[in-house]
């Protein structure tokens with residue numbers, strides 16, 4: 732009897748693996764190098780605030796701001812964009828999926844910020860579901876990691892509905908933890924949000940057209956230089972500054 736039970740469990744497990752793999756390859760068209768449009772998804776909205784902190788704006792506000800900045804950067808790079816929301820409204824996940832799948836030759840990028848009970852937890856994370864989305868996810872993560880002092884939370888698979896049901900390459904970016912003091916403070920700063928949007932835009936433009944094509948705005952270029960100098964300066968500058 733126990734042997735039979737374990738056999739059934741094994742069979743059920745194998746069956747579920749088979750089901751997973753069919754879902755994984757289900758009709759996802761790899762447009763990650765040919766796409767003509769980007770569906771930009773600002774996470775949460777309206778009655779769904781997402782991660783909420785006592786100080787600073789809720790997740791839904793900062794995701795919208797980064798998404799709008801990302802959209803502008805992409806348009807400046809001559810890439811067509813579709814926003815799943817452009818204001819503080821609630822959009823059900825299925826409607827977001829319908830919008831991403833309504834595009835013929837697109838990729839989907841969802842913007843989120845993270846939350847943890849452990850206040851020390853920090854870092855960028857990028858999620859994907861279909862194998863056609865892996866390159867895109869890795870490139871975004873790699874570009875975010877060029878921001879000085881950033882922490883690498885890695886690239887992971889996830890079963891989020893907007894990723895699982897996408898017919899095109901689809902990724903979800905967690906742009907840092909609102910629950911972490913440093914990253915929460917940064918998320919409140921529009922210049923930092925512009926930097927996040929710039930890094931993600933560069934990843935998408937590179938994925939489509941190759942490296943060296945993307946041009947950051949002069950303001951971002953200066954900001955990146957300044958931050959890099961600041962990061963490399965560190966405490967080694969201290970002796971000169973103090974007596």
Ligand SMILES: [Zn+2]
Pocket residue numbers: 774775781782790843844845
């Ligand atoms: Zn979120």
